[in-house]
Amino acid sequence: MNSLKYLNKYLLKYKWRLGLGIIFVAISNVFAIYPPQIIREAFDQVARFISKEEVVNNGDMPWIAAFTKDMDLTKSLIFFAVLVMVMALLKGLFTFFTRQTIIIMSRLIEFDLKNEVYAHYQELSMPFYKRNNTGDIMNRISEDVSRTRNYLGPGIMYSINLVTLFIFVISVMLSINVKLTLYALAPLPVLSVLIYYVSNVINKKSEAVQAQLSNLSTLAQETFSGIRILKSFVKEDYANQALDKAATTYKEKNLDLVKTEALFMPIMTLLIGLSTIFTIYIGSKIYIEAVEAGVPPPISPGNIAEFVIYVNMLTWPVTALGWVTSLVQRAAASQRRINEFLETKPEIVSGTTPLQNMKGEIEFKNVGFVYPDSGTKALDGINFQVSPGETLAIIGRTGSGKSTIADLVCRLYDPTSGSVYMDGINLKELDLNALRGNTGYVPQEVFLFSDNIANNIAFGYSEEMPPFEKIERAAKDAAIYDNIMDFPKQFETILGERGITLSGGQKQRISIARAIIKKPKLMIFDDCLSAVDTETEEKILSSLDRIGKQSTCIIISHRVSSVKNANKIIVLDEGRIAEEGTHNQLIEAKGLYFDIYERQLLEDQKTALN
The missing domain is CATH 3.40.50.300 (P-loop containing nucleotide triphosphate hydrolases)
Structure with missing residues (x-):
């Protein structure tokens, strides 16, 4: 239950609904207590009519006795039947009110919890999404939250109903006959021990089921997202087999859980049935022994019938106890998974310094970066400065660290060493929403x-x-x-x-x-012209040149044609700046940039000839 403590803040938020629900449960159970007493009176009246003798009637309801004293037996029984129906209608009415408060409360909490989880997802940094697959992330906000709701709704409602009904019923039973009550309730301690041990097994198996469901969701999501690749490589059968294998594992784990629950319920029903047998046997024995001894019986036949009804009234709540236990265990397993994500802290925390009238001056001071999960060193000792309104181009081989610079400027990551500045302010100190709100970013993966x-x-x-x-x-x-x-x-x-x-x-x-x-004041284009032809590329670059006069622009590309008109070009090689300058300066230097330029020029000529 420790993991479910997180939900207490929501129960406190909707305390009035929960409080009204408890009151309605109590009132509905009050109306459930009276019908067995009315039936007892009916039995005793029939017994009086048959035996023509006075029958001891423990706990008579004086108002019923006074109301029916002048009636004949038939009218009395009709009156009792109508009274039982009225009590049943009143119990149903307040049960409806119970569901309108507690069940609706659980739906409202489900709504709030989903919004909280979703909002927290928005705050988490990029490494979180690289470490966790989409199916698992989706499953925790959908399936896990739904299972948690079952604890907040039916779980709480039936638990309160069980407690209040037990208090009312056992109090009445003890007031009638202590010995008969103890025999009737004898199987319940065994039931409690059984619930304690089985619930632990259910909890472990529930966690395994939820984990496998996440795997299944991930596999299905990836299959649908990559359907073009699947069809291109004729891998439909392979995908079907993989999904079938995951679904079979999920089915087996679920069946394992269901078998445990299926064994649990009949044992509970058996123990409740034993309570009914004990009630009839011990009650009859007490009555017969008193009659044979010639002493007034401490209980009447009506009391035995009343006890049987009370025991059967406890059948559903006690049976529901096993079901509620299963709900709570599943909810605990799901909430533990939800808490795991909710307790994950964002690695990128927004600063407090407002960014007013952003100019777009960018400076990297001895920046190094190592990807936290893979340990790959992407950048090492990067230093450069871009003035407001200038265009910086970054070119280099695949894996040289070009996109990493874009991620650092947008502060999707923080540098491992060194600092990045915007308008002379460290990015870690700036308000993150203001920074990104002034940035237009086209990522490599559109x-x-x-x-x-x-x-x-x-x-x-x-x-x-x-x-x-x-x-x-x-x-x-x-x-x-x-x-x-x-x-x-x-x-x-x-x-x-x-x-x-x-x-x-x-x-x-x-x-x-x-x-x-x-x-925006800052525009970043990460290799976003790779799929367009040269003519279209020229049109776009011409437009960007016109738009970007008031904006700082970073163009990342592997094509020289995309970067040649930039104010400054940086050539990256294995995470370091190999060359820096304008297009003409780098051509004259005849270094790495010149090699890239000549190679691409040769490729363009071959393409033109073909």
Whole structure:
């Protein structure tokens, strides 16, 4: 239960609903207590009628006796039947009120908890998402939260019902006959011990089931996301076999859990049945022995019937105890998984210094970076400065650390050594939202939402939808406008998941439009022109040159044609700056940049000849 303590803050938040629910449970059980007493009176009246003798009636209800004293037996029994129905209706009414308070409370808490988990996901840093797969992340906010809700709703409701009903029923039973009560309740201690041991087994098996469900969700998600690759390599059968294997493991773990629960429930029912047998046997024996001894019986036949009803009234709550135990154990396993993520602290914490009138001056001072999970050294001793309004180009071989610089500027990571400054202020001290709000970033891996083209472009603007003219202008600047107008629904065209309905170049250009629509003070383009032709590249670079006069621009590329017009070019090699200067200066130096330039020039000539 330790993991479930986290939910106490929500129970406190909805304490009025919970309090009303407890009151309604108590009232509904009060109306559940009276029908057995009414039935007892009916039995005793029938016994009086048959024996023509006075029958001892422990705990008579005077108001019923007074009301029925002048009635004949038939009218009395009809009156008792109507009274039992009225009590049942009143119990049902307050049971309805119970569900309207406690069950709705659990739904409200489920809503709050999902929002809290989702908001926390937004705060966590990039390493978290590299360490955890998407299926597991999704499963904890969906399946795990739903299981937790079962504890907050049915679990709490039936537990309160069990406690209040036990208090009422056992109090009445003890007031009638202590000996008969003790015999009737004799199997319950055995039941308690059984629940204690079985619940531990259920808990362990529940955790195994949830962990395997996460694996299954991850596999399915990856299969659907990579369906193009699967079909290209004719791996449908392989994917089916992998999913079947994971699903079979999940089924086996689930069946293992269900078998434990299936064995648990019949044993509980058996023990409750023994209580009924003990009640009838011991009650009858006490009554017969008193009659044979010629003394007034301490209980009447009606009391025995009353005890049987009370014992059966306890059957469902006690049986539900096993079910509730299973719910609580599953919820505890799920909440432990949720807490594991909620207790994860973001590695990138926002500073408090506001960023007002951002200019876009960037400076790297002896920056080094090692990826925390892989231990790969990406950057070592990087020093450079970019003035406001300048364009910095970064070029180098694959794996030289180009994208890492972009990640550090956006503060998706913090440098392992050294510092990064924006307008002379260390990025760690700056308000993170203000920094990223003034940055237009086009990552190497383009991501588009399953929405229309207009909304995908407008996503980079602000919280509000921009005027349509701005969306059109951004599309034209990104050289994607003509392509969009060729679509039947133009800007209203719905894109498939991750923009799968577009070509690679079209996706890149929509991402560029999204980054430049708000004309940010800092623009970062991470190899985002790799899928476009030379002519389109020239159009985009020309637009960026015009837009970027008031913005600092970082262009990361492996193509010289994309970087040649930059104010400053940095050539990276194995995480270090190998060369630095303008295009002409680097060509004259005849170093690494010159080698890249000549090689690409030769490739372009071969392409032209072909």
